Amino acid sequence: DIVMTQSPESLTVSLGERATINCKSSQSIFYNSNSRNYLAWYQQKPGQPPKLLIYWASTRESGVPDRFSGSGSGTDFTLTITSLQAEDVAVYYCQQYYSAPYSFGQGTKLEIK
């Protein structure tokens, strides 16, 4: 099974500043035949289900603000939130869908300083 490890576990950032969350997979989740990384990012606010932000490591879901971006390849990935807004306070999860079981990272809690 592929293990997903996120860092940091929690993050405090000032409004308007940049937040960076890292995600590392225990093996490569890049598929050579289609040159895609099988990595998604979700945002979860208290009392709500997760919301898809990014898929294929860097493709933003429709309606997601462009301050959210994903990067990385192979085993190392990053979610970046530029110009942090108050509504971005949430827990963020990465997920690999390269091979079942489609595991999630443990989550990163983002708070405002």
Place this chain on the structure above:
Amino acid sequence: QVQLVQSGAEVKKPGSSVTVSCKGSGGTLRRYAIAWVRQAPGQGLEWMGVIIPILQSLDYAPKFKHRVTISTDDSATTAYMELSSLRPEDTGVYYCARAGSGDSSGFYVAWGQGTLVTVSS
């Protein structure tokens, strides 16, 4: 777009079983991958398994393989997740989630509202 509506909260005794339903409003779930994800109180997301009705495909996480059954009704408008031999540590919110089809069947574009299952004697 097909949205997901889950059944209500459940309270169960240890050793019993629970079935959570997930109805697609606005259409059939047949061509989508429908996954079940658990979240224990204050904890992260745990992938339990997935069904793709049109492919008659099922896959379970090893941790749950001997206790969970995922299915759909004949019309594939409702998906079900049954978890047996319940333990207090199975307490949590259970989500169904819908993926796309084909190559996009691994990431989840829509989620149910969640169903709280409490296991207590």
